[in-house]
Amino acid sequence: MTRCLEYSKNLTCWFEMILSEHFGHSFKIKFIDNDILSLSLNESSRSITFHADATTFMRADSNLAIAEWDADTEEWQSILGSPLPAPGATFLPYPLITKTDQGMNIAYDILGLTYWMLSRQEEVGRTDLDEHGRFPATASHAFKHGYLERPVVDEWLYILGQVIKRVWPFIQLKQHAFSIKVSHDVDSPSLYTFKPWGTIARMMAGHLLKRHDVCAFLQAPFVKLASRSLIHPTDPFNTFEWIMDQSDRHGLTSAFYFICGHSDPLDADYHLEDPRIRNLLRRIHARGHEIGLHPSYGSYQAPGLIRQETDRLHRICAEEGIQQSKWGGRMHYLRWEQPGTMQAWSDAGMSYDSTLGYADRPGFRCGTCFEYPAFNPMTQQILPLRIRPLVMMECSVIDDVYLGLGTGQVAMDKVRSLRHACQCVGGCFTLLWHNSQLSDESRRSMYVEALA
Numbered sequence: 001m002t003r004c005l006e007y008s009k010n011l012t013c014w015f016e017m018i019l020s021e022h023f024g025h026s027f028k029i030k031f032i033d034n035d036i037l038s039l040s041l042n043e044s045s046r047s048i049t050f051h052a053d054a055t056t057f058m059r060a061d062s063n064l065a066i067a068e069w070d071a072d073t074e075e076w077q078s079i080l081g082s083p084l085p086a087p088g089a090t091f092l093p094y095p096l097i098t099k100t101d102q103g104m105n106i107a108y109d110i111l112g113l114t115y116w117m118l119s120r121q122e123e124v125g126r127t128d129l130d131e132h133g134r135f136p137a138t139a140s141h142a143f144k145h146g147y148l149e150r151p152v153v154d155e156w157l158y159i160l161g162q163v164i165k166r167v168w169p170f171i172q173l174k175q176h177a178f179s180i181k182v183s184h185d186v187d188s189p190s191l192y193t194f195k196p197w198g199t200i201a202r203m204m205a206g207h208l209l210k211r212h213d214v215c216a217f218l219q220a221p222f223v224k225l226a227s228r229s230l231i232h233p234t235d236p237f238n239t240f241e242w243i244m245d246q247s248d249r250h251g252l253t254s255a256f257y258f259i260c261g262h263s264d265p266l267d268a269d270y271h272l273e274d275p276r277i278r279n280l281l282r283r284i285h286a287r288g289h290e291i292g293l294h295p296s297y298g299s300y301q302a303p304g305l306i307r308q309e310t311d312r313l314h315r316i317c318a319e320e321g322i323q324q325s326k327w328g329g330r331m332h333y334l335r336w337e338q339p340g341t342m343q344a345w346s347d348a349g350m351s352y353d354s355t356l357g358y359a360d361r362p363g364f365r366c367g368t369c370f371e372y373p374a375f376n377p378m379t380q381q382i383l384p385l386r387i388r389p390l391v392m393m394e395c396s397v398i399d400d401v402y403l404g405l406g407t408g409q410v411a412m413d414k415v416r417s418l419r420h421a422c423q424c425v426g427g428c429f430t431l432l433w434h435n436s437q438l439s440d441e442s443r444r445s446m447y448v449e450a451l452a
């Protein structure tokens with residue numbers, strides 16, 4: 001008989017961390033048999049057991065089976081409505097949750113699912129990537145089986161919370177409050193300031209001859225000339241003050257992630273050392289908002305570059321008197337190779353990363369809308385880095401190359417439904433909106449409504 005795969009010691013420690021963060025109690029997890037995991041609490045003799053399915057959840061592909069479970073028929077409560085998708089299971093017994101002498105048994109590996117989704121084990125070594133080398137939503141198990149827009153791990157942890165309450169009725173579980181985090185990748189802080197005059201001339205010709213927009217035709221050279229020490233307020237991409245006003249109104253902190261390297265023509269046209277960018281950094285900091293890193297296009301497989309670009313951001317910020325307790329950010333173009341890019345963020349000493357959402361579809365790439373400690377699925381190490389999953393980037397919903405919903409009612413319904421899913425589980429709706437994607441009224445009103 002072949003021995004089943006087992007979860008590593010580090011992984012069971014990581015499970016304990018996740019459960020402690022989620023429920024506010026220090027559960028102990030141990031194997032009591034080859035494939036039975038037990039969850040216990042302090043000195044209590046009671047426990048919850050699971051059938052651990054490491055053979056399934058250590059797989060790095062998207063061809064796992066899927067079953068469904070109707071919580072209501074067993075008198076459990078599903079937070080987003082039944083049935084719950086159960087990735088990895090071909091069949092689930094009825095009833096799924098049964099009483100045992102010591103407590104209860106769950107015949108589905110909720111912790112295995114948590115590992116598989118949060119560690120992005122699914123993406124390790126994948127070659128079915130898009131033109132930017134990214135693992136696309138459309139290749140994922142979640143998309144193929146229609147649960148990408150559900151925080152499936154949080155939904156299953158909600159079930160586990162109910163089981164915990166039945167086994168230990170007197171403990172209080174941690175309550176989570178819904179939150180919103182907005183961030184802005186600064187690919188283009190200005191439409192005109194950093195472009196050479198030859199490009200400005202071509203843009204002017206386009207404004208006049210193609211779009212017959214005399215206003216924009218005159219604005220281009222004016223903004224270029226008037227942006228000697230500051231990016232001029234009339235620059236269409238200079239939406240920073242407006243963004244911070246919106247965040248202030250809602251009690252939010254905006255995080256602005258700056259490109260600090262140039263490894264490809266798809267990187268930014270500004271340099272962090274430019275006095276106008278230094279001014280912008282100081283202004284963001286003075287208004288109480290956050291500055292972070294947006295590593296260059298070619299850095300996702302180059303840990304040395306991520307380190308260099310981190311050091312450059314720290315150096316310039318220190319020169320400007322900018323101090324922050326945490327430094328985080330997001331990869332340019334959401335380029336990410338699991339686990340190398342994550343390890344590089346961790347090795348560069350960053351506090352958190354917020355790349356893990358898909359460009360081609362909004363939703364829950366990691367199956368959760370809670371921040372969590374990173375775990376390297378190759379080395380099986382817990383990393384001192386927090387993963388802050390990205391739920392939605394504006395262009396994933398709006399742009400024709402992605403979901404293509406535009407900026408009308410259908411797009412807004414999509415935003416509302418994603419935010420509602422985060423609200424139901426008490427998680428965090430993380431929204432990426434580029435400063436350069438707020439120059440027209442329809443996008444601005446969509447952004448305002450997304451925060452409302």
Ligand SMILES: [Zn+2]
Nearest residue numbers: 185187332333
């Ligand atoms: Zn970018």
